[in-house]
Amino acid sequence: MAVYKRSYKVYDGPLTPSGSRFFVLSRYSAAALFDSRLFTGFAIFCCLPFILGAISIYVLHSSMVQALLGMRLSGSEVVNNIWFWVFLQIECWMAFFMTVWSVPGIMMKDLANNALQLYLSRPLSRTEYLLGKISAVMLLLSAITWFPGLLLFGLQAQLEGHGWGGEHLWLMGAIFMGCLLWISVMALLALALSVWVKWRIAASGLMFAAFFVLAGLGQVIDSILRTQWGRLLNIPYVMALIWAHLFRLPSSFVREFRYARVPLWSAWASIISICLICLMLLNRRLKAREVERG
Amino acid sequence: MASVIDLDGLVVRLGNRTILDHLNGSLTGLCIGLLGPNGSGKSTLLNTLLGFYPPFGGTARIFDKDIRVKTGHLRSMIGYMPESDAFIADMTGIKFVRYMAEISGLPAREAMERAHEAFFYVGLGEVRYRKVGTYSLGMKQLVKLAQALVHGPRLLLLDEPTNGLDPEARQRMLQLVREIRDTQKVHIVISTHLLRDIEECCDQVLILKKGRVAALCNLEEERKANRKFLELEVNQQNGFVEAISSLGCECAAFAGGRLKVVLPENIAVRQIYELAAEHTVQIRRMNYRRDSLEDIFLKAMEDKPEAREIASGRL
Numbered sequence: 001m002a003v004y005k006r007s008y009k010v011y012d013g014p015l016t017p018s019g020s021r022f023f024v025l026s027r028y029s030a031a032a033l034f035d036s037r038l039f040t041g042f043a044i045f046c047c048l049p050f051i052l053g054a055i056s057i058y059v060l061h062s063s064m065v066q067a068l069l070g071m072r073l074s075g076s077e078v079v080n081n082i083w084f085w086v087f088l089q090i091e092c093w094m095a096f097f098m099t100v101w102s103v104p105g106i107m108m109k110d111l112a113n114n115a116l117q118l119y120l121s122r123p124l125s126r127t128e129y130l131l132g133k134i135s136a137v138m139l140l141l142s143a144i145t146w147f148p149g150l151l152l153f154g155l156q157a158q159l160e161g162h163g164w165g166g167e168h169l170w171l172m173g174a175i176f177m178g179c180l181l182w183i184s185v186m187a188l189l190a191l192a193l194s195v196w197v198k199w200r201i202a203a204s205g206l207m208f209a210a211f212f213v214l215a216g217l218g219q220v221i222d223s224i225l226r227t228q229w230g231r232l233l234n235i236p237y238v239m240a241l242i243w244a245h246l247f248r249l250p251s252s253f254v255r256e257f258r259y260a261r262v263p264l265w266s267a268w269a270s271i272i273s274i275c276l277i278c279l280m281l282l283n284r285r286l287k288a289r290e291v292e293r294g
Numbered sequence: 295m296a297s298v299i300d301l302d303g304l305v306v307r308l309g310n311r312t313i314l315d316h317l318n319g320s321l322t323g324l325c326i327g328l329l330g331p332n333g334s335g336k337s338t339l340l341n342t343l344l345g346f347y348p349p350f351g352g353t354a355r356i357f358d359k360d361i362r363v364k365t366g367h368l369r370s371m372i373g374y375m376p377e378s379d380a381f382i383a384d385m386t387g388i389k390f391v392r393y394m395a396e397i398s399g400l401p402a403r404e405a406m407e408r409a410h411e412a413f414f415y416v417g418l419g420e421v422r423y424r425k426v427g428t429y430s431l432g433m434k435q436l437v438k439l440a441q442a443l444v445h446g447p448r449l450l451l452l453d454e455p456t457n458g459l460d461p462e463a464r465q466r467m468l469q470l471v472r473e474i475r476d477t478q479k480v481h482i483v484i485s486t487h488l489l490r491d492i493e494e495c496c497d498q499v500l501i502l503k504k505g506r507v508a509a510l511c512n513l514e515e516e517r518k519a520n521r522k523f524l525e526l527e528v529n530q531q532n533g534f535v536e537a538i539s540s541l542g543c544e545c546a547a548f549a550g551g552r553l554k555v556v557l558p559e560n561i562a563v564r565q566i567y568e569l570a571a572e573h574t575v576q577i578r579r580m581n582y583r584r585d586s587l588e589d590i591f592l593k594a595m596e597d598k599p600e601a602r603e604i605a606s607g608r609l
Binding site: 007008009010011012013014015016018021024025028032109110112113114115117118119120121122123124125287288289 | 347366396398401
C-alpha cells in the first residue's frame with residue numbers, strides 16, 4: 001500500500017509481542033493527558049511535597065544548615081513512621097484529585113464516539129484494554145505516591161546511617177503497600193464510574209460522592225441505627241484504618257483519630273468488596289456492543 | 295474456491311430474542327454482500343464473527359478457524375469498519391490510524407508508515423493532520439475505512455459503508471471497495487440494505503430475513519445464466535424469426551416487432567446480429583431480460599415455499 005502506488009498491500013512485516021500491546025494504550029493515554037498544559041502544571045505541583053520532604057530530610061541531617069537556621073533537631077527523631085504517614089497522606093490526596101481529573105478524561109475519549117468497538121475488533125481483549133488504561137493511571141499515580149515515598153526513605157536511610165534503613169525495612173513495605181492499595185482502589189473506582197455513566201462531569205462528580213457523600217451517609221446510618229458499621233462506607237476512614245496498621249502508628253495516635261472503632265478485618269473486607277463491585281461493573285459495561293434486553 | 299466464511303448452524307441470542315437462527319452456508323466470494331431489511335441480523339452476524347457476541351448454538355469459521363476458539367488470531371486478520379460513528383474526536387487523523395495500527399501489532403515505525411499510506415489510499419492525504427472530530431461525515435466514513443485497512447487484513451468487514459454519504463461520496467466509497475476487491479489480496483464482506491451497493495461490488499450475496507438465510511447466491515453465475523434470455527424489437531420480421539429458430543433458439547414473435555428469444559448456451563449474441571444483417575432487419579432495441587438482484591431479493595423476502603428453495607441454492 002505504498003503512497004505512490006496507491007494500491008492495497010497485505011502487511012507481512014514484523015509484529016510486536018501480543019502480551020505487551022496493552023502498553024500502546026498506556027502510552028497513548030498518558031501522552032493524551034500531558035497534552036493539557038493545566039494537567040502538566042498540576043502534575044508538577046504534585047511533586048512539590050516530595051521536594052519539600054527531601055529538603056526537610058536534608059536540613060534535619062545537616063548540622064551546618066541547622067546552625068544557620070538556629071534549629072537543633074535530630075533526623076531520626078522527626079523522620080519516622082508518622083512523618084512518612086503524613087507525607088503520604090498529602091501525596092495520596094493529591095493522587096485522588098489527579099485520578100478525578102485524568103481517568104474520566106482518558107475513558108471518555110474512547111466511550112464518547114464508540115471507539116471501544118475499534119479496539120476490541122483488533123487482537124486486544126477487554127482485560128488487556130482495561131490493563132492498558134489502568135496501567136497508565138497507576139504509573140502516573142505511582143510517580144507521585146509510593147515512588148517518591150521510597151526515594152525519601154532511601155534518602156533518610158542514607159543520611160541517617162547506623163542501620164536505620166535495616167531497622168525500618170518494614171516501613172518500605174508499608175509505604176509501597178499502603179500507596180498501592182490507595183491508588184488501586186481509586187483507579188478501579190474511577191474507571192468503573194466512568195464506564196458506568198459515560199459522562200465525564202458525572203463520573204468526576206460520582207468520584208467525589210463515593211469519597212465524601214458515602215462517608216456522610218455512613219455517619220447517618222451510625223447515628224440512626226446506633227452502630228459503627230456505617231463507617232465502612234467511608235472509604236478514607238477505612239483506608240486510614242488499614243494505613244494505621246501498616247504504618248504501626250502508636251495507640252495514642254490511633255485513639256486520637258478514633259480509628260479503632262471497627263475491626264481491621266472489616267476494613268479489608270470493605271475495600272475488597274469495593275474492588276469486586278468495580279470489577280463487576282466493568283465486566284458488565286465495558287463491551288464493544290450494548291445489548292438491549294427485552 | 296476456498297471458503298472464506300462457513301456458517302454452521304449459527305444461532306445468536308441476545309437477551310431473550312433469537313437474532314440469528316440456524317444460519318448455514320459457505321461464503322466463498324471475493325466480495326460478499328450481506329443483504330436484508332433493517333433488523334434482519336446483518337450487523338449481528340458481523341459482530342458475532344468479530345467475537346462481540348458469543349454464539350448460542352452452532353458456530354462459524356473464518357478461513358477454516360473457529361470463531362469461538364481463535365478469536366484473537368482471527369481479529370488480527372480482520373479489518374472492521376463499523377456502521378455507527380467510531381473514532382477518537384480529539385486525535386488527528388493520522389495519529390488515530392497509527393494508534394489503531396499499533397494496537398493491531400505493528401511496530402511504531404511501520405504503523406506510522408502504513409497510516410500515511412492508508413490515508414493517501416482512501417484519498418484523505420490532505421487532511422490527515424486535522425482532528426477527526428472536525429471531519430465531515432464522508433471523511434469520517436473514509437477514516438473508518440483507513441483504520442480498517444491499515445494493518446493489512448485478509449478479510450474486511452464493512453458495515454453499511456455508504457451510510458449517510460452523498461451520491462458523489464458514495465460512488466467514491468464503492469470505487470474504493472471495487473479497487474480493493476480487484477487486488478484479490480483481501481476478501482470483503484459488505485453489510486447493507488442498499489441493493490445497488492451489492493450489485494456494483496459483490497460477486498456473492500447472502501440475503502437475511504428475520505435472522506434466517508433467505509437466499510445465498512452467486513451473482514456472477516446468476517448474471518451468466520440469465521444472459522440467455524433476450525428481448526428484441528425489430529423493424530420487420532422478414533424471415534428473421536425462422537432464421538433464429540433454425541439456429542436452435544426458442545423464439546416467440548409479438549405485435550409491434552417484438553421478439554422474445556431464449557439462446558442456447560452455444561449461441562452467442564453476435565450471431566443474432568449477423569442473422570439480422572443477412573435478412574436486412576434493423577434491431578432497434580435489445581435487452582437482456584434477466585433476474586436483477588432486486589428480483590432475487592424480492593423473491594427471497596416472500597414468505598413462500600420457493601424462498602426455501604432459494605435458500606437451498608436452487609434459485
